[in-house]
Amino acid sequence: MxxxxxxxxxxxxxxREKGAYANVALAQExxxxxxxxxxxxxxxxxxxxxxxxxxxVDWILRKYLNRxxxxxxxxxxxxxxxxxxxxxxxxxxxxxAACNESVELTKKYGHAGTVKFVNAxxxxxxxEPERAKFPxxxxxxxxxxxxxxxxxxWLVKRWVKAFGYEEAARLCAFDNEExxxxxxxxxxxxxxKQVLEMLAASGAEGTVSAWVPEGILCRxxxxxxxxxxxxxxxxxxxxxxxxLVAHVVGAKPGEFVLDCCAAPGGKTTHLAALMENRGHIVAxxxxxxxxxxxxxxxxxxxxxxxEPMLMDAREAGTKFFGRADRVLVDAPCSGxxxxxRKPDARWNKSEQDLKDLPRLQMEILRxxxxxxxxxxxxxxxxxxxxxxxxxxxxxxxxxxxxDFSLEQTGAFLPLKKREEAMVQLYPQRDGTDGFFIxxxxxxx
Numbered sequence: 001m002x003x004x005x006x007x008x009x010x011x012x013x014x015x016r017e018k019g020a021y022a023n024v025a026l027a028q029e030x031x032x033x034x035x036x037x038x039x040x041x042x043x044x045x046x047x048x049x050x051x052x053x054x055x056x057v058d059w060i061l062r063k064y065l066n067r068x069x070x071x072x073x074x075x076x077x078x079x080x081x082x083x084x085x086x087x088x089x090x091x092x093x094x095x096x097a098a099c100n101e102s103v104e105l106t107k108k109y110g111h112a113g114t115v116k117f118v119n120a121x122x123x124x125x126x127x128e129p130e131r132a133k134f135p136x137x138x139x140x141x142x143x144x145x146x147x148x149x150x151x152x153x154w155l156v157k158r159w160v161k162a163f164g165y166e167e168a169a170r171l172c173a174f175d176n177e178e179x180x181x182x183x184x185x186x187x188x189x190x191x192x193k194q195v196l197e198m199l200a201a202s203g204a205e206g207t208v209s210a211w212v213p214e215g216i217l218c219r220x221x222x223x224x225x226x227x228x229x230x231x232x233x234x235x236x237x238x239x240x241x242x243x244l245v246a247h248v249v250g251a252k253p254g255e256f257v258l259d260c261c262a263a264p265g266g267k268t269t270h271l272a273a274l275m276e277n278r279g280h281i282v283a284x285x286x287x288x289x290x291x292x293x294x295x296x297x298x299x300x301x302x303x304x305x306x307e308p309m310l311m312d313a314r315e316a317g318t319k320f321f322g323r324a325d326r327v328l329v330d331a332p333c334s335g336x337x338x339x340x341r342k343p344d345a346r347w348n349k350s351e352q353d354l355k356d357l358p359r360l361q362m363e364i365l366r367x368x369x370x371x372x373x374x375x376x377x378x379x380x381x382x383x384x385x386x387x388x389x390x391x392x393x394x395x396x397x398x399x400x401x402x403d404f405s406l407e408q409t410g411a412f413l414p415l416k417k418r419e420e421a422m423v424q425l426y427p428q429r430d431g432t433d434g435f436f437i438x439x440x441x442x443x444x
Contacts, residue, residue, distance in 0.1 A: 002101045004039040005082065007032075008046035009105055012078040015051055015344060022051045022344040050085040052176070052343040056150045057081050060088060060132040064121045075109040076118065083122045088132070095126045145169055149176060154351055155336075163428070170428035175339040175346070181218040182209075183235045184243050184266070186301045188273040190234040192216060198229045211432060212243040212414055214273075233300040238266040239338060241425050241435035242383065245330065246270035247414045248423075248437050249379045253278035255325035260313040260368050263290030265297040265306070267330055272303045282320070284311035314363045317370025324371045326379070331361045333382035333389050337427065337434020354386055361393050369401060369442075378404065378440045383433065390436040391422055398440070409439045 011029045014020040026047050030040055050057060061084045062069060069077060079102050086098035099122045106118045125132070134147045145165070146156040149172035159168035183206070185192045192214055199206040199218065204227065209215025217240065221227060229235045245267050251257045253276045262268045262283035272281055283294050283306050291308040298306045311319065313329070334353055339346050365380055372378050380397075382389055398406060410418030422438040 002104070003033060003035060004043040005046065005101050006105060006108075007035060007039075007043045008050070009075070009078045009082055009109075011043075011047045012050055012082060013075055015047075016078065016081070017074045022047060023342075045090075046082060046085070048343045049089060050081055052346075053085055053089060053150045054344075054347040055152065056147050057084050057088075059147060060084050060125075061121075063131045064125050064128075073110065073114065076106065076114050079105045079109065079118060080121060083118070084125060087122065087125055088129070099123060099126065141165060145172065149173065151175070151346055152349070155346065155349065158351075167428055171426070174427040174431075177340055179341045181221060181224075182238060182240045182243075183216040183218055183230070184212070184238040184270060185214040185216065185235050186233060186269070186273055187214050188277050189302050190229070195229045195235050198234070199227075202226075202228060209240050209243075211240050211416060212247065215240050215243050231300075233302055236266060236269060236297065236301065238270070239341065239383070239433045239435075241337075241430075241433045242266060243270060244413055244423070244435065245328065245379065245381045245437055246274055248381075248409060248412045248439050249326050249328050249377065250412060251275050251279070251281075251326045255279045256323060257281045257326045257328070258316060258320055258324040258368070258371050259283045259328045259330070260311075260316050260364060261285065261330050261332060262308070263287065263293055265294035267328065268294060268306055269297055269301050269303055271328070272298070272305050273301075275305065277303055277305055279305055281306045282311075283308050284313060284316060286310070286312050314367045316364075317367040320371040322371070322373050324373060324376060326377045327368050327372050328379050328381070329365055329368045330381045331364055331389075331393075333357060333361070333384040334386055336384045336386055337425070337436075338383045340427070341433070354388060357389055358393055361389060362396060365393065365397050366400070369397070369404065372442045374442055374444060376442050378442065379437065380440070381435065381437045383435055385424065385426055385434040385436070390424060390438075394422060394438045394440075403442055403444050404440045405443050407439045407441055409437055412439055 007029050011025045014025040015022050061080055083098050083102035086093045087095055102122055103115055103119050106115045134144050136144055142157050142160050146153040151172050159171055185195050196206050204218055204221035206216045206218045251271050257271055259268045263285040268283045285291050288310055294308045334349055335345055369378055380394055406421050408421055409423045410420040425432055425435045427434050
């Protein structure tokens, strides 16, 4: 039995049947399976590809089933999904291999009847691929795009309404691109030039970011566990657009900064580096295990001014009333701007989430505002492209709080200045992960 495929099926079972995160389940399975480099890469490709294809794979699979998918044993569903993905999306995998290996997996995880069933379903898919042709023509454009681009129909419909069909298609295409490893140089301990030289010496390919002065895009590299500058705390994995936030906050050495939703600490450690490790940052989160991530990152990067604190961001204003020079609210959000980095995320969102999140975001922002001292700065950011979670939240906040004024946020970007009062980056327009940032000042 092919060990890479077996490992992939076990991960798919955890993700689709038990709600596990793909990256976490994959990492655990790879450690358990002890695969070689080639098999590790193949397993990773199978898992992320099948998870990203999500409901499209299920749509194709249903064209060859004579019973509801819900009636199938969960492990058999995982095997069939993996088989369909190989047949329809991996040209370099022979159809015979995809079918035969699926049958072998079913012998281990099913019984004689399911073995025959899996074999029949996949062989039929090989003989009759036209059954799974996506709908086309007038009235089917959005459905076709959703299936072809492997995105939820409700989300594509929403984007087509917001951006038009062509731009929605470009957004979907961006989400399906392989995400480039984005690194932020820890300027407290090193320089971008030094880190680039270390990456080159290790055989990695790094180029400078056009958005931030400490950013590096690494298009080829080995295992992160073996990337010297990362392990030595000279840099940190952080999305390129996410690095803009600390620059907009603009904290100075010696100031007191409150980071309300801080884990895992990328923006927090960035703030500390820009503050030259002088001052005090309280990094709040509601989960203790996430605070440990902040502690680990700060220690690795040689940063000592961060105080992780178990805290509900909705209580920040009570705990630190009028004390903070700068407050950052990197709010919980739908994450629709960073879908290319999270293959399973697109299938775990719902329209109801988009309705519910602004209420929580407003509660956090109202509380955080109380912690800002007169003349201090409040920054609100998300990694989504939803107006309801972004501009509308800030606009409502400003209507309620006459003691805050919106600054020209785009003027605080480090390299590419913009005239926007609130900065909204769109993947299909800006070529980077979607992100929103608004900077407000307490005027009294």
